[in-house]
Amino acid sequence: MRTIPLKVLLVATFCLILAPSAGASTAYNLAAQRLDSDSFDNYDFVCDCVSSYNVDQPVTLFFANNASKDKVYSALYGFFPYGGSTQSGRLDNGFGWFYAHTGGKKSQPSCNAFDTHYRIYGDPSHGDRMWSPSQGYYVIGTTHLDYNEGPCSGSSYYGWNENAESSVATNSSAIGWSVWSNLWGMSNANSGRWDGCCHYFNNDANAAYISVP
Amino acid sequence: MTAGRVGLLACAVLVWSPSTGTEAWAAHRAQVRPIATTVPLVMDGTTGKDRGIHPAGTVVRHITFPAHAHQGPARWWVMRLVARLSIRRAPKPSLIDLTGFTNGRASIQVEIVVPARGDTRHRVHWEAYGWLDGLVRRTVSRRSFVVDARNYLQYGGVTPGRARFSVQVEQFGGRAFRGGYLSAKTLIVGGYPTAASMDTALVRSQLRVDGRTVRVPLAFANRGGRAAVAIKLKASYDDQMLKLLHISPRFIHRLPAGRTARAVATFRVLRPGRTSIRFGESDAVRSSGTSLALALPRTDGGDSSGALLGFLPAALLFIAGGVAFAVSAHASSRRLLVPRIGLRRR
Numbered sequence: 001m002r003t004i005p006l007k008v009l010l011v012a013t014f015c016l017i018l019a020p021s022a023g024a025s026t027a028y029n030l031a032a033q034r035l036d037s038d039s040f041d042n043y044d045f046v047c048d049c050v051s052s053y054n055v056d057q058p059v060t061l062f063f064a065n066n067a068s069k070d071k072v073y074s075a076l077y078g079f080f081p082y083g084g085s086t087q088s089g090r091l092d093n094g095f096g097w098f099y100a101h102t103g104g105k106k107s108q109p110s111c112n113a114f115d116t117h118y119r120i121y122g123d124p125s126h127g128d129r130m131w132s133p134s135q136g137y138y139v140i141g142t143t144h145l146d147y148n149e150g151p152c153s154g155s156s157y158y159g160w161n162e163n164a165e166s167s168v169a170t171n172s173s174a175i176g177w178s179v180w181s182n183l184w185g186m187s188n189a190n191s192g193r194w195d196g197c198c199h200y201f202n203n204d205a206n207a208a209y210i211s212v213p
Numbered sequence: 214m215t216a217g218r219v220g221l222l223a224c225a226v227l228v229w230s231p232s233t234g235t236e237a238w239a240a241h242r243a244q245v246r247p248i249a250t251t252v253p254l255v256m257d258g259t260t261g262k263d264r265g266i267h268p269a270g271t272v273v274r275h276i277t278f279p280a281h282a283h284q285g286p287a288r289w290w291v292m293r294l295v296a297r298l299s300i301r302r303a304p305k306p307s308l309i310d311l312t313g314f315t316n317g318r319a320s321i322q323v324e325i326v327v328p329a330r331g332d333t334r335h336r337v338h339w340e341a342y343g344w345l346d347g348l349v350r351r352t353v354s355r356r357s358f359v360v361d362a363r364n365y366l367q368y369g370g371v372t373p374g375r376a377r378f379s380v381q382v383e384q385f386g387g388r389a390f391r392g393g394y395l396s397a398k399t400l401i402v403g404g405y406p407t408a409a410s411m412d413t414a415l416v417r418s419q420l421r422v423d424g425r426t427v428r429v430p431l432a433f434a435n436r437g438g439r440a441a442v443a444i445k446l447k448a449s450y451d452d453q454m455l456k457l458l459h460i461s462p463r464f465i466h467r468l469p470a471g472r473t474a475r476a477v478a479t480f481r482v483l484r485p486g487r488t489s490i491r492f493g494e495s496d497a498v499r500s501s502g503t504s505l506a507l508a509l510p511r512t513d514g515g516d517s518s519g520a521l522l523g524f525l526p527a528a529l530l531f532i533a534g535g536v537a538f539a540v541s542a543h544a545s546s547r548r549l550l551v552p553r554i555g556l557r558r559r
Contacts, residue, residue: 065317065318065319066310066312066314066319066322068310068322068324070308070324070326070385071308071310071324071383071385074308074385074386075385077385077386095443095445095464096464123342125348126342126347126348127324127340127341127342127348129322129342131342131343131344131364133284133344133365133366133367133368134367134368134369135367136318136319136320136367137319137322137342213269213317213381
């Protein structure tokens with residue numbers, strides 16, 4: 001009889017260790033992407049806890065040449081002025097892996113409607129950007145749509161990553177940046193699947209490539 | 214040190230040493246001067262459609278790279294961008310981007326962050342990031358200040374013959390940019406990229422080898438003409454015989470010229486025998502590296518095979534215990550079941 005509380009404690013500890021973080025989703029193709037001497041993961045995470053069970057959204061944007069996180073947010077501020085919850089991107093600048101954090105930017109949230117939310121990740125110790133001799137100053141980004149967000153009645157949903165990618169790409173094109181849709185292979189395709197009640201993953205494996213002048 | 218190495222070092226010092234100034238850069242043959250005199254930096258046009266973007270002002274010049282020029286190990290091309298900027302705080306925070314390009318490929322991006330007027334908590338600062346100097350961040354206390362940054366050109370930024378050099382100013386948010394000019398010190402130079410020359414040496418007097426671990430103290434001396442930055446220490450070894458536990462410190466952020474840093478590498482011995490270890494630094498730093506030949510003694514049960522042998526009896530005992538428990542549990546359950554079955558039969 002004395003061993004029962006111990007067993008419960010052990011089981012509870014195992015569950016705690018194995019359980020994904022709150023709000024996390026599952027990826028079946030989480031993988032590091034290589035670029036020159038740099039690397040980055042093809043999903044972002046709900047915490048500084050790299051795991052297939054702790055992902056948030058797939059990487060669907062690649063801003064190259066003359067990009068930085070602040071520059072992209074500032075330049076697209078007219079379309080995406082609102083902030084969002086902070087998530088973690090994981091990158092390697094050739095000297096080791098690190099996490100970058102951002103809440104991202106989004107269009108106006110409203111009830112019974114979609115808004116576009118994107119997050120940009122660079123090296124926080126280098127001014128929130130990366131540099132490589134083949135791509136110049138670059139940052140990566142994740143995208144998703146939020147539905148019925150805010151103090152609304154009914155359930156909220158999120159996902160539809162490809163649609164959100166198109167929205168950011170279209171607006172980038174509108175301010176004169178060169179956009180190649182679905183150019184950069186990220187090996188993170190999700191052909192329409194629900195994760196839990198509310199997260200609908202839907203993206204091809206190719207990120208939009210946006211050359212920032 | 215060979216004569217060739219001395220020549221390369223002299224070349225590196227000549228090209229890269231900031232203390233030698235513009236004259237040293239000018240003395241190098243493979244260089245391109247995009248402007249002869251200062252060129253004003255201005256903002257063109259008007260505010261763009263309430264999106265907080267102010268149109269860019271761009272300086273464009275045509276330059277000529279030598280025949281067969283390309284970006285690579287044979288000759289790395291670097292841009293040095295020097296500009297004097299004048300700013301004033303606006304009602305809204307402002308981000309000013311000053312970028313130097315060749316063939317439209319960004320080489321240097323300098324971000325100037327200007328807090329809003331009345332914001333006394335934050336100060337104006339600029340920061341540039343490149344592979345030569347890492348992040349350079351300067352706080353600015355005057356309205357007019359000099360930005361001096363450098364970085365490699367992109368692969369696509371170097372083409373033989375005629376090319377396009379441009380410098381662009383962009384402004385986001387508040388209108389803080391008042392004006393400025395591009396200095397004639399701005400130039401593009403091709404040379405050997407080594408910023409420093411690292412001599413790696415063993416501190417043999419402190420080398421420790423026993424049956425379980427090998428502890429290798431190392432000394433890194435910067436014999437180059439300028440500071441080495443972002444030095445990552447690496448070790449090459451036979452992973453059948455050794456396992457690297459740690460190098461401490463693994464990463465040296467900055468080592469000024471003429472200075473020495475120390476580190477210790479610790480390995481676990483997996484197998485006895487003769488082996489060698491090679492130490493060096495990341496490719497970003499010119500390094501001779503060093504090698505160490507070792508005779509690893511027989512381990513005192515601390516190697517992996519010994520650990521496995523020690524582990525096996527415990528594992529077998531555990532499995533045997535589990536089997537015994539299962540058998541006894543099964544037997545006891547049968548003892549309980551048989552009478553019941555017997556009763557039913559009756």
